[in-house]
Amino acid sequence: MLGGKVIVVSGGARGMGAAHVRRLAEEGARVHFGDIEDDLGEKLCATLTSEGLDVVFHHLDVTDSESWQRIMTAVDESDSRVDALVNNAGILDMAGLDDATEHTWRRTIDVNQTSVFLGTKAALPLLRRSQSPSIINVSSIFGLVGGTGYIAYTASKGAVSTMTKSMAFTYGPEGVRCNSIHPGYIQTPMLDKELGELPAGSVETIHEQIPLRRFARADEVSEVVVFLASDRSSYVSGAEIVIDGGLLAGR
Structure with missing residues (x-):
């Protein structure tokens, strides 16, 4: 499905990002992925690579414009273009107003929101060289609805949702598509951390709220990323694709 495409993924060393890197490469793409966790990457x-997949790891601090520029320079030198950018990097912040600090607020906004601005700005010249450029921004169900606490997290993910629409509307005339995906509860180390800070029995309570009665696997989200990076989604732009097992359907 993705044979010959050049794709850049941020936050690709673990969790959903690692699943995205694998599935994109399995579909034939050359995947450049970045992360601040060099050992994991x-x-x-x-x-x-040992499995025959075409992937390249780069050190990437998504909050630093120069770091973004370095990865795009490397991609330019090796491949001359970017066909799809997956702004996946993100951190969890469960704090509400009572517990949040200026530091935690700024850190969450920098990683979850500003990184999308920096990454897309750095990639845009290379995306314009593609015949079918696609930007995929990873938001969250909490980019569409609120939750108890999560003040900086919902602010950052909500911004990603509306930034995506502005990108789609602005760059659509150039053929650039931009969509956001909104995962719910996905079985990753990030979710394990979140559940570890909730009261006993929370897993069962959350399962009861989800119509499909389970958490998603990371690769189930990756299938949507593959679709949006492919030419099969050639007329999909400005969309908010929810991947939550039906959780928000009743809200």
Whole structure:
């Protein structure tokens, strides 16, 4: 489905990002992925390369414009274009107003929101060289609805949702598509951390709220990323695609 495409993924060393890197490469793409976790990134790269997949790891601090520019310069030198950008990097912040600090607020906004601005700005010249450019921004169900606490997290993910629409509307005339995906509860280390800070019995309570009665696997989200990066989604732009097992359907 993705043979010959050049794709850049941020936050690709673990969790959903690692699943995205694998599935995109399995579909034939050459995947450049970045992360601040060099050891994890290099290990994943070695594993996937040993399986015959075409992946390249780069150190990437998504909050730093120069770091973004370095990865795009490397992609330019090796491949001359970007066909799809997956702004996946993100952190969890469960704090409400009572517990949040200026530091935690700024850190969450920098990683979850500003990184999308920096990454897309750096990638845009290379995306314009593609015949079918696609930007995929990873938001959250909490980019569409509120939750108890999560003040900076919902602010950051909500911004990603509306930024995506502005990108789609602005760059659509150039053929650039931009969509956001909104995962719910996905079985990743990030979710494990979240559940570890909730009261006992929370897993069962959350399962009861989800119509499909389970958490998603990371690769189930990756299938949507593959679709949006492919030409099969050639007329999909400005969309908010919810991947939550039906959780928001009743709200």
